[in-house]
Amino acid sequence: MTFADFMETALFDTEDGYYTTRASLGFEGDYVTSADLGPAFGRALARGVADLWVAMGKAPTWDLVEAGAGRGILMRDLLGALERERPDAARGARPAIVEVSPRMRAEQALALEGRDLRWASVARSLAPIHGVVFANEVLDAFPVHVLARTAEGVREVFVGEENGALVEVLRAPSAADLRWRIPESVPVGGRWETSPAAAAALVAGYVVLIDYGGDETELLTRQGAGTVRGFAQHRLIADPLIEPGLHDLTASVDFTAIRRAAEGAGLQLVGTSTQREVLVALGIRESAARPSTPIEQLRAASRRSAIDALLDPNGLGAFKVVCFAKDAPNEGLRIFGGVRTESPARYP
Numbered sequence: 001m002t003f004a005d006f007m008e009t010a011l012f013d014t015e016d017g018y019y020t021t022r023a024s025l026g027f028e029g030d031y032v033t034s035a036d037l038g039p040a041f042g043r044a045l046a047r048g049v050a051d052l053w054v055a056m057g058k059a060p061t062w063d064l065v066e067a068g069a070g071r072g073i074l075m076r077d078l079l080g081a082l083e084r085e086r087p088d089a090a091r092g093a094r095p096a097i098v099e100v101s102p103r104m105r106a107e108q109a110l111a112l113e114g115r116d117l118r119w120a121s122v123a124r125s126l127a128p129i130h131g132v133v134f135a136n137e138v139l140d141a142f143p144v145h146v147l148a149r150t151a152e153g154v155r156e157v158f159v160g161e162e163n164g165a166l167v168e169v170l171r172a173p174s175a176a177d178l179r180w181r182i183p184e185s186v187p188v189g190g191r192w193e194t195s196p197a198a199a200a201a202l203v204a205g206y207v208v209l210i211d212y213g214g215d216e217t218e219l220l221t222r223q224g225a226g227t228v229r230g231f232a233q234h235r236l237i238a239d240p241l242i243e244p245g246l247h248d249l250t251a252s253v254d255f256t257a258i259r260r261a262a263e264g265a266g267l268q269l270v271g272t273s274t275q276r277e278v279l280v281a282l283g284i285r286e287s288a289a290r291p292s293t294p295i296e297q298l299r300a301a302s303r304r305s306a307i308d309a310l311l312d313p314n315g316l317g318a319f320k321v322v323c324f325a326k327d328a329p330n331e332g333l334r335i336f337g338g339v340r341t342e343s344p345a346r347y348p
């Protein structure tokens with residue numbers, strides 16, 4: 001099978017896939033995301049989302065869709081912050097989650113208990129979406145085709161079996177168009193990963209994507225080395241073929257390909273930035289007055305160190321944030337450092 005099929009099976013097979021049977025997120029699990037570091041991340045994003053709602057003309061009802069919600073804590077924190085800080089926006093929000101894993105859905109249902117929320121397996125079935133779609137660390141879980149430039153031409157990585165072990169096999173690409181996806185400058189011996197599935201998931205509205213990866217130029221500085229890797233209990237697993245289904249598999253996101261696909265689907269690029277710049281622009285550092293009791297001071301110190309981790313320029317702070325718009329203003333948004341004055345509601 002192609003490496004993309006292997007990754008799809010290892011992650012999502014209904015009986016043995018990692019996300020279906022054993023995905024464990026958070027400090028006790030295999031890996032943490034920004035949402036695990038406390039509510040500051042969701043609160044900052046809630047401000048960004050409220051801005052997008054204002055830019056859309058303060059629609060009385062609007063969709064707030066998270067794709068790939070993991071444990072559901074980002075949606076929980078974001079909705080909670082929206083209700084506290086922007087009840088005008090929260091009132092008409094129709095939250096929904098696009099999630100493929102029944103196991104993850106069960107965790108999300110627990111985190112979001114008591115809320116009126118819809119679930120879907122593909123974004124398409126929530127159409128027409130009018131509002132904001134966001135995804136944090138989801139595109140990196142989309143299966144990738146791995147292409148290799150060899151002296152004989154472009155080949156694709158397939159997974160085969162040899163003496164009871166899984167091994168890589170190089171063959172002609174499984175689809176004709178894959179051959180053209182590897183940039184000219186990838187040298188002989190170099191590799192390139194491409195994910196047609198990622199493109200198909202983009203929908204109309206504002207789409208905010210946060211993930212690790214880079215644009216094509218940044219990825220090319222890796223000299224054609226692949227990025228596919230696994231994670232189990234916070235340890236890196238360099239060989240992705242080992243013990244499929246028992247650990248997470250992920251690949252850095254090619255944001256140039258995402259932009260091409262989004263623009264091909266009629267979306268316009270609003271901006272790209274880093275998580276650090278976006279969270280600072282959304283006021284993640286603005287805090288209340290210094291607490292007076294020692295225990296509150298301790299809590300505040302722990303919140304500050306979580307925020308430092310979210311902003312770490314060599315860690316989570318370096319993640320990319322990219323936003324696309326369809327039939328909605330794409331200038332002056334605070335998440336990209338713009339200043340937009342609130343105009344009167346389009347809807348009374």
Ligand SMILES: C[S@@+](CC[C@H](N)C(=O)[O-])C[C@H]1O[C@@H](n2cnc3c(N)ncnc32)[C@H](O)[C@@H]1O
Pocket residue numbers: 019033034035036067068069070071074098099100101104121135136137138141142
């Ligand atoms: C790394 S977790 C991210 C969790 C969450 N967004 C966070 O910030 O903590 C990836 C999530 O995306 C889900 N997922 C992966 N591929 C998906 C797809 N094609 N459609 C919907 N959900 C997907 C996984 O089941 C999991 O819940």
